[in-house]
Amino acid sequence: xxxxxxxxxxxxxxxxxxxxxxxxxxxxxxxxxxxxxxxxxxxxxxxxxxxxxxxxxxxxxxxxxxxxxxxxxxxxxxxxxxxxxxxxxxxxxxxxxxxxxxxxxxxxxxxxxxxxxxxxxxxxxxxxxxxxxxxxx
Amino acid sequence: xxxxxxxxxxxxxxxxxxxxxxxxxxxxxxxxxxxxxxxxxxxxxxxxxxxxxxxxxxxxxxxxxxxxxxxxxxxxxxxxxxxxxxxxxxxxxxxxxxxxxxxxxxxxxxxxxxxxxxxxxxxxxxxxxxxxxx
Numbered sequence: 001x002x003x004x005x006x007x008x009x010x011x012x013x014x015x016x017x018x019x020x021x022x023x024x025x026x027x028x029x030x031x032x033x034x035x036x037x038x039x040x041x042x043x044x045x046x047x048x049x050x051x052x053x054x055x056x057x058x059x060x061x062x063x064x065x066x067x068x069x070x071x072x073x074x075x076x077x078x079x080x081x082x083x084x085x086x087x088x089x090x091x092x093x094x095x096x097x098x099x100x101x102x103x104x105x106x107x108x109x110x111x112x113x114x115x116x117x118x119x120x121x122x123x124x125x126x127x128x129x130x131x132x133x134x135x136x137x
Numbered sequence: 138x139x140x141x142x143x144x145x146x147x148x149x150x151x152x153x154x155x156x157x158x159x160x161x162x163x164x165x166x167x168x169x170x171x172x173x174x175x176x177x178x179x180x181x182x183x184x185x186x187x188x189x190x191x192x193x194x195x196x197x198x199x200x201x202x203x204x205x206x207x208x209x210x211x212x213x214x215x216x217x218x219x220x221x222x223x224x225x226x227x228x229x230x231x232x233x234x235x236x237x238x239x240x241x242x243x244x245x246x247x248x249x250x251x252x253x254x255x256x257x258x259x260x261x262x263x264x265x266x267x268x269x270x271x
Contacts, residue, residue, distance in 0.1 A: 032250050
């Protein structure tokens, strides 16, 4: 009985810690119920851009691969390099729910300028369906 | 004089079981209460413009949503039932009906995601972002 309890506890501990690793401090994602669940497989074509929000001064903070960028425009070089390295690359925007749309719009414009045509918004969901709209700009 | 406490201390299984149960319950509740990360995919830039007149969904600074100029739902309503119902009617007539989303530049990202979520719920397949006049 103790063995079974230990195994169960290890199972739930591993689930909890795996999910916690994905969370980032100071970044609260928007919620959407109709989003597509993310694939658990490692994604080699994915470039993650975190867009944090500083409520004290009302500015967005762009972070990619641990590097901070002051604006979306300043990411053009690194995004262009990403698509040159891998033409199938797409951008996952993990934006705080309080970020102003102008910052997201600027980031999407930068992605389009760099030649990246697929952009994905990360959201938090409780349950999901497979409805997935195609969005263009 | 020998007391009851003298002698060997054996391994106490009952307290250990209690602790294990408490820990197990803690991790079960933690695992069940977690919300998972998902995604809403987009394509930039869009394809060729079609002949259909696009449906315009605007979001103002306060989060008020308007569909073709008519306000729908309240700025605090995240589910947007009126918007979803009207979009479902539109999509039922034309499955490839283009929809243009025009958020104000100061609109919050959560509100944009609310509308994207409503579009996904209504089955919109052809969605574009438009430039805000703001």
